[in-house]
Amino acid sequence: MEDYRTVADAVAAEIAGGRLRPGDRLPPQRAFARERGLAPSTAARVYRELTRRGLVVGEVGRGTFVRASEPLPAPALTEPAGSRVDLELNYPVAPGQSALLAGGLERLLRPDVLDAALRPTGVRGTVAAREAAAAFLTRDGWAPSPGDVVFAGNGRQAISGAVAALVPSGERLGVEALTYPVIKGIAARLGVTAVPISTDEHGLRPEALEDAHRRAPLRAVYVQPTLQNPFSVTMPARRRAELAGTLERLNLFAVEDAIWAFLRDDGPPPLAAFAPDRTILADSLSKRLAPGLAIGMAVVPPSLADRVASALRSGSWAPTGYALEAAAGWMRDGTAETIGRAKRADVGARQRIVAERLPGAALRTDPRSYFCWWDLPAPWRAETFVAAAARRGIAVTPAAAFVVGPGAAPNAVRIGLASPPPETLAHALGTLARIAAGTPDEVES
Numbered sequence: 001m002e003d004y005r006t007v008a009d010a011v012a013a014e015i016a017g018g019r020l021r022p023g024d025r026l027p028p029q030r031a032f033a034r035e036r037g038l039a040p041s042t043a044a045r046v047y048r049e050l051t052r053r054g055l056v057v058g059e060v061g062r063g064t065f066v067r068a069s070e071p072l073p074a075p076a077l078t079e080p081a082g083s084r085v086d087l088e089l090n091y092p093v094a095p096g097q098s099a100l101l102a103g104g105l106e107r108l109l110r111p112d113v114l115d116a117a118l119r120p121t122g123v124r125g126t127v128a129a130r131e132a133a134a135a136f137l138t139r140d141g142w143a144p145s146p147g148d149v150v151f152a153g154n155g156r157q158a159i160s161g162a163v164a165a166l167v168p169s170g171e172r173l174g175v176e177a178l179t180y181p182v183i184k185g186i187a188a189r190l191g192v193t194a195v196p197i198s199t200d201e202h203g204l205r206p207e208a209l210e211d212a213h214r215r216a217p218l219r220a221v222y223v224q225p226t227l228q229n230p231f232s233v234t235m236p237a238r239r240r241a242e243l244a245g246t247l248e249r250l251n252l253f254a255v256e257d258a259i260w261a262f263l264r265d266d267g268p269p270p271l272a273a274f275a276p277d278r279t280i281l282a283d284s285l286s287k288r289l290a291p292g293l294a295i296g297m298a299v300v301p302p303s304l305a306d307r308v309a310s311a312l313r314s315g316s317w318a319p320t321g322y323a324l325e326a327a328a329g330w331m332r333d334g335t336a337e338t339i340g341r342a343k344r345a346d347v348g349a350r351q352r353i354v355a356e357r358l359p360g361a362a363l364r365t366d367p368r369s370y371f372c373w374w375d376l377p378a379p380w381r382a383e384t385f386v387a388a389a390a391r392r393g394i395a396v397t398p399a400a401a402f403v404v405g406p407g408a409a410p411n412a413v414r415i416g417l418a419s420p421p422p423e424t425l426a427h428a429l430g431t432l433a434r435i436a437a438g439t440p441d442e443v444e445s
Contacts, residue, residue, distance in 0.1 A: 004045035007036060008053070011046065015055055015066055023384060026056060026064045048406040057383055057400045058408035067383055084393035085420050085428040090370050091291040092418035094342035101289065101339075104330045108322075117325035123161075123312040125151045125319065129328040133297050136331040137283060139265075142273035144281075144299040150309055151297055151324060155259050155284025157317035158296030159222070160186050162255040162280040164311035165304060166220040167192045174212055174221035176204050178402040178410075180229045180257065183222050196404040197221065203228060203235035206246040213250050220253045225271050226261040230402050230414040232369035237268035244275035253304070256281045262288050262340045263347055263368045277301050280308065285327055288340055295319055295327040344368065350417040350425060357429035361436070370418040376411050377436055384440045385413060392435070394428050 014020045026032065026047070033043035047064055050056045058064045108114055124130070130146040137144055152158040159182075167173045169191035175183055177196035187194040195218060198208040204223050212218060223243070225235040235243070247254055256271045256279050272279040281299040296319070300308045312318060330336045351367050358374075365372035376385055382398040389396050397416070400409035415432070417425060 004038075004042050004049060007038065007042070007046045008049040011050060012053065012055055020066050022066050022387070023381075024066045025062075026066070028063065044406075051400075051406060057398065058406075059381060059411050062381070062411070064408075065381065065383060085424055086395050087416045087419070087425075087428060088395045088397045090287075090416040090418040092287060092343050092346060092370055093290065094339050094346055097290065097339045097342065100335050101330065104333060104335050105326060107329060108326060113325070117322045119321055121151075121319060121321035121324055123150045123152065123309050123318045125149070125324050126328075129324050132328040132331040134299075136336060137281075137297065137299065139269055139273075141269035144272070148299050148302065148305070149297060150300055150305070150312060151295065151319045152312055152317045153296060153319050154294035155257075155282060155286060155296040156182055156186070157312070157315065158282040158284065158298045159183065159255060159257060160190070161308055161312035161315060161317055162282055162298060162300075163187065163192065163220070163222065164190055164315065165307040166253050166255065166280070168219070171219045172216060174209055174218045174252075175404050176223065176228065177404055177407070178230060178399070179222070179404055180224065181401045183257075184404060194404050196407065199228075199231070199233070201233065202239045203233050204243065206239075206242045209243070209252075210246055210250060213252065218250075218252060220255060221247075222255045222257065223271065224257045224260075226258060226264050226267050227366060227369050229260070230371060230373050230397075230399075231364050232366040232371060232373070233364075234264055234267055234366065235271075237274075240268060240271050240274045243271065244278070247275050247278045252278065254279045258283045259287055260370070263344055263370070265340075265344065272299060277303065280304065285330075285336065288343070289327075289330065289336060293323060293327065295323050347417070349422060353422060353426045354415075354417065354429060357426055358433055361433070371414055371416050374413050374415060376413065379439055380411070380436060381440075382409065382411055382413055385435065388435050388440065389432060392431055394431060396432070 027035065029043045029047055030040055033040045051058065056064050056066055108117060130149040133149045134144045134146040152161055163173060163186055172193045172195050173187055174197045175194045177198050184194055195212055197212055198205055203225060209221060225240060227234055254271060254275065258270055258281055270281055272281040283297045285293050285295045298308060347368055347370050354372060362375040363372045376382060386396055386398045397414045399412040403409045
């Protein structure tokens with residue numbers, strides 16, 4: 001029997017040589033198996049391998065197509081796209097925030113404070129930093145203990161440390177079926193299998209989590225209860241309580257990604273409030289303050305504290321002392337919350353631009369979200385739409401970037417609203433609306 005990688009290499013050569021062109025549809029897997037003399041299971045592995053390499057993309061109800069553009073860097077969304085208008089990356093910057101941040105740095109000019117900040121620091125930081133972080137993360141119905149806080153170099157590292165502590169290499173991690181692409185890269189680097197768990201209009205479905213665990217045991221689940229990326233769904237309190245009960249019943253732990261939760265100051269308490277002994281909450285200041293400020297925070301149950309701290313140390317994911325001291329100061333003096341309020345106002349203004357420029361579009365979003373999911377109109381496919389947008393200097397993200405596992409990608413794109421100036425965003429969204437109103441043939445002509 002021919003090795004599936006050899007067959008995948010042959011198809012890749014056909015794509016590289018132009019015999020299979022961008023947008024071409026591959027045969028159904030059973031037809032492909034007959035043509036190549038393969039078992040159906042081998043053909044399925046070939047298609048999964050081509051998808052993993054970024055050479056093809058599957059679309060629900062349509063088939064598997066050769067990508068219409070170069071694959072995104074892996075993991076997706078981690079580097080600037082290089083386009084004139086970047087609607088992939090999402091780093092909000094509030095007007096005047098640099099001046100506010102500059103004021104908080106004055107005390108770091110004192111030699112004694114600077115001397116302490118420049119010394120090596122560990123993942124537990126300082127007592128003052130833990131107290132500042134715990135107070136800053138407190139929400140109605142939930143107040144973490146300073147002793148439960150640990151720090152990382154950034155939010156991704158905090159998530160990585162949590163996953164590494166909970167899921168041994170070779171084991172399984174449940175994730176939302178369409179999810180933050182970086183978690184896929186984290187799982188791959190740690191040798192962990194990401195298992196898609198279905199969602200609905202209220203977020204991750206506890207019964208689907210239970211079904212997946214019964215099929216083959218999971219060690220933990222990664223979940224975004226507030227403003228889930230890419231759908232902007234916020235899990236209501238009742239669903240959080242149901243999920244907490246499922247975690248307890250199945251003896252599972254959760255990694256709660258709260259990176260965007262600051263935009264929903266009216267939202268329900270975090271999952272960690274419902275399952276405090278089974279949830280590691282990960283947060284960051286890169287979205288709250290600025291992308292150049294890389295500090296990750298995690299609130300860890302005492303029973304897991306040593307495991308998470310060890311994972312962060314072994315990954316060399318400890319924060320720098322200077323960044324931690326600066327961040328703690330901004331959290332203590334109210335600067336971080338002031339900037340958060342400004343970003344909550346900013347996101348509302350950008351969502352109004354979306355409503356004006358994409359009227360009638362099949363969007364899934366939230367008035368407090370910096371991204372929206374667009375189910376594209378026929379006859380557009382995600383890959384051809386992304387390519388058409390790129391030709392006009394606009395970078396958007398195809399649905400395939402968010403899909404976990406070998407499943408087909410929806411015919412949709414995600415639009416990030418945070419990075420360009422508002423007037424640039426308005427112009428870009430207007431351009432996308434005109435593209436969607438046409439057809440691929442019209443755009444090509």
